Each structure stands twice: as C-alpha cells, then as structure tokens.
Amino acid sequence: MTDPFTLFDQWYAQARETEINDSNAMALATADARGRPSVRMVLLKGHGPDGFVFYTNFEGRKAGELLVNPHAALLFHWKSLRRQIRIEGAVGPVDDAAADAYFASRSRDSQLGAWASDQSRPLPSRNIFMARFEEASARFAGGPVPRPPHWSGFRVVPERIEFWQDREHRLHERRLFERQDDGWCEGLLYP
Ligand SMILES: Cc1cc2nc3c(=O)[nH]c(=O)nc-3n(C[C@H](O)[C@H](O)[C@H](O)COP(=O)(O)O)c2cc1C
Ligand SMILES: Cc1ncc(COP(=O)(O)O)c(CN)c1O
Numbered sequence: 001m002t003d004p005f006t007l008f009d010q011w012y013a014q015a016r017e018t019e020i021n022d023s024n025a026m027a028l029a030t031a032d033a034r035g036r037p038s039v040r041m042v043l044l045k046g047h048g049p050d051g052f053v054f055y056t057n058f059e060g061r062k063a064g065e066l067l068v069n070p071h072a073a074l075l076f077h078w079k080s081l082r083r084q085i086r087i088e089g090a091v092g093p094v095d096d097a098a099a100d101a102y103f104a105s106r107s108r109d110s111q112l113g114a115w116a117s118d119q120s121r122p123l124p125s126r127n128i129f130m131a132r133f134e135e136a137s138a139r140f141a142g143g144p145v146p147r148p149p150h151w152s153g154f155r156v157v158p159e160r161i162e163f164w165q166d167r168e169h170r171l172h173e174r175r176l177f178e179r180q181d182d183g184w185c186e187g188l189l190y191p
Contacts, residue, residue: 004161004177004184005049011085011163012047015078027075028054030065038065044076045102051155052087053094055102059150060119066091072156082166087158094153103147111145112136162189 015023024044031037040062046053052074056063066072074087093099103111115136116129123129140146158179165173172191177184 002186004158004163004186005047007163007175008047008085008161011078011081011083014081015076015083018080019078020080023078025076026052026054027077028062029073029075030062031069031071032065033068035069038062045153046098051089051157053098053153053155055099055151055153057114057117057119057151058093060121062120063154064120066154072154074156084164086160086162086164087156088160089156089158091154091156094155096152099152100147102153103151104144108145111147112140114151115139115145115148167191 012023022043025041026044027039028042029037029039038061042054042056042062044052045055058067070091072089072091074085076083076085078084103114106114112133116132136145160179161177163173163175163177167173170191174189174191175186176189177186
C-alpha cells in the first residue's frame with residue numbers, strides 16, 4: 001500500500017511544474033464554536049508525516065476559530081492537472097523554533113507587514129496601514145525584524161487524505177487514506 005505522503009509528494013512535485021503560480025496555495029476551512037464554517041486561501045510552507053503547515057496572524061479570524069475549534073480541512077485544486085487533494089485533521093501550533101526560522105526566511109517588507117497588520121480587524125483607511133508599516137520600519141531600522149509574538153504557524157495533522165483525479169465522463173478516481181493505529185488504510189470512493 002502506498003502511503004499518502006509519498007503520493008502527496010508526487011502530485012505536489014507535478015503541480016510545481018505545471019501550475020503557473022502558487023502551486024502551494026490551498027483553501028483552509030475552519031469553523032467557529034457554533035460550527036459555522038469559513039474558508040480562505042493560505043500557502044503551504046512545510047509538510048510531511050507530521051502534518052501540513054501554514055503561517056498566519058494568531059489574532060485574526062481563522063486563528064480565533066482554530067483556537068476554539070482546533071480542526072480544519074485543506075483543499076488543493078490543481079486546475080491544469082485536473083486534480084484535487086482534500087485533507088482533514090486536528091490542528092495545533094508549530095513550535096517557536098520553526099516559526100522563527102520560517103519568519104527569518106521572509107522578505108524584510110513581509111516581516112514588517114506582519115507587525116503592521118491587525119489581521120481581520122476593520123481598517124479605517126489604507127493610509128493608516130501604510131503609516132503602521134512605516135512605524136514598524138523605523139522601529140526595527142538597522143537590525144533584524146523579530147517575529148511578532150502574534151505571528152506563527154499552524155500544523156494540520158491529517159486523519160483523512162483524499163486524492164481526486166479527473167477522468168472522462170465524470171468517471172473520476174477517488175483514493176481515500178484514513179489514519180488507522182500507526183498506519184493508514186486505503187480505499188476507493190464512488191465519484
Ligand atoms: C493565494 C493566497 C495565499 C494566501 N496565503 C496566506 C497565508 O499563508 N497566510 C495568511 O495569513 N493569509 C494568506 N492569504 C490571505 C488569506 O486568504 C486571508 O485573506 C487572510 O489570512 C485573513 O483571513 P481570516 O480573516 O480568515 O483570518 C492568502 C491569500 C491568497 C489569495
Ligand atoms: C497575509 C499573508 N501572510 C502570510 C502569507 C504567506 O506567505 P509568505 O510567508 O510567503 O508571505 C501570505 C501569502 N499570500 C499572506 O497574504
């Protein structure tokens with residue numbers, strides 16, 4: 001039996017070659033404490049058997065939902081390959097060392113943007129945001145920009161991964177992997 005991470009790596013490598021941009025873009029679905037869903041795109045910044053990682057502001061809407069209801073679904077859709085991958089699982093924060101390392105790899109302006117943005121909160125005017133960016137720039141002038149305490153990563157630890165491949169006449173192929181004890185069980189689903 002193939003393990004889902006090997007298959008993910010194969011499909012992801014093909015997507016990196018064929019998609020014109022953001023082959024690492026994925027929809028992230030969360031739900032609030034009442035079970036009401038919301039969805040937005042994020043970028044995959046690390047993956048493996050430990051899970052699928054993205055980075056964000058921990059005081060924004062998605063983080064608020066994940067902190068009260070730590071379960072998420074991810075969706076990749078690679079249009080030119082006619083494939084989708086659905087991932088579902090429990091969510092937790094990455095450790096500080098991983099977040100620091102990733103933050104340090106971002107461009108300086110993206111680092112400053114993380115300080116300037118009160119993600120998901122109302123913004124009275126674009127000028128206010130730009131002024132906050134300039135303030136952050138002045139504050140950290142001449143030195144490295146540290147990771148803001150409210151900016152880190154979440155890891156989705158998959159319990160279920162489904163690979164969908166388009167076939168003629170809608171006779172698509174769906175391979176479902178579900179976590180079982182220490183391993184994975186694999187089956188097919190009707191399209
Ligand atoms: C292709 C794409 C990738 C994105 N990647 C991220 C990301 O990795 N992290 C992030 O915080 N927002 C990312 N965004 C912005 C989010 O979609 C969203 O607007 C923002 O995170 C606020 O979401 P929230 O209010 O639900 O927390 C991305 C948007 C697009 C279109
Ligand atoms: C607000 C925000 N945060 C984080 C990211 C993640 O990407 P990067 O770290 O490459 O900026 C994105 C990507 N669009 C984003 O829009």
